[in-house]
Amino acid sequence: xKILIKDKRHLSVASKQLLKYSGDKKIFxxxxxxxxxxxxxxxxxxxxxxAVDIVSSPTFTLxxxxxxSAGESLFHIDFYRIKKQEEVYDFGFEEYLTGESYCFMExxxxxxxxxxxxxxxxxxxxxxxxxxxxxxx
Numbered sequence: 239x240k241i242l243i244k245d246k247r248h249l250s251v252a253s254k255q256l257l258k259y260s261g262d263k264k265i266f267x268x269x270x271x272x273x274x275x276x277x278x279x280x281x282x283x284x285x286x287x288x289a290v291d292i293v294s295s296p297t298f299t300l301x302x303x304x305x306x307s308a309g310e311s312l313f314h315i316d317f318y319r320i321k322k323q324e325e326v327y328d329f330g331f332e333e334y335l336t337g338e339s340y341c342f343m344e345x346x347x348x349x350x351x352x353x354x355x356x357x358x359x360x361x362x363x364x365x366x367x368x369x370x371x372x373x374x375x
Contacts, residue, residue, distance in 0.1 A: 243275075243370040249282035252372065256283065259374060260358045265335055267346035267353055270362030275370050279362065280342045284312050287340065295344075300329055310339065317345040326352065 239259050243252045260266070266283075268276045281293040288306035296302040296316040304312045313334050320326060326349055334341045335354055346353060361373040 239374045241372040241374070243279075243372065245369070246278070249279065250286060252279070253283040253286040256358075256360070256372065256374065257286070263356050263358050264338070264340045265354060265357045266340070266342045266360055267350075267357050268342065268344050268360045268362065269346065271364070274362040274364055276344045276362060279360075279370070279372070280314055280344070283340075283342065284314070287312060301334070311337075313339055313341045315341065315343045317343065317348045320345075320348050323349055323352070 241252045241255050243249060268280065270276050277293075277295045284293045284304055288308060288310075289304040289312055290307050291304040293304055293314065294302065296314050297318055300316060300319065302314040304314065306312060315331070315334065317326070331349070331352070343349075346357075359375045361375075363371045363373070365371070
């Protein structure tokens with residue numbers, strides 16, 4: 239499936255489409271170059287899910303937890319600063335994948351072989367007009 243995001247005004251609709259397409263799956267891996275909009279898209283999804291916390295990049299903290307208005311947790315993980323795959327066990331990565339909460343991951347290339355088979359893969363590409371295309375599998 240592909241979702242076109244023409245500009246930021248389309249983020250909410252794209253978030254809804256992505257979640258509808260993914261059904262009951264709650265683990266998402268976002269692939270895209272630096273500046274492709276991974277954090278922006280995850281922020282829109284979290285807002286759509288009712289996040290009451292400010293959604294920001296977890297580049298320095300590795301993991302951010304956001305609460306929704308219903309009291310549920312949403313997890314946002316950024317693997318950009320991970321140097322070795324073994325480092326993910328230091329912060330309990332596997333626990334985020336086994337819970338009932340949504341888990342959104344940036345830079346999953348660094349831990350691909352650890353991703354469960356039910357992970358929703360989202361590849362973000364940017365065209366010459368700064369439009370984003372989400373390719374979902």
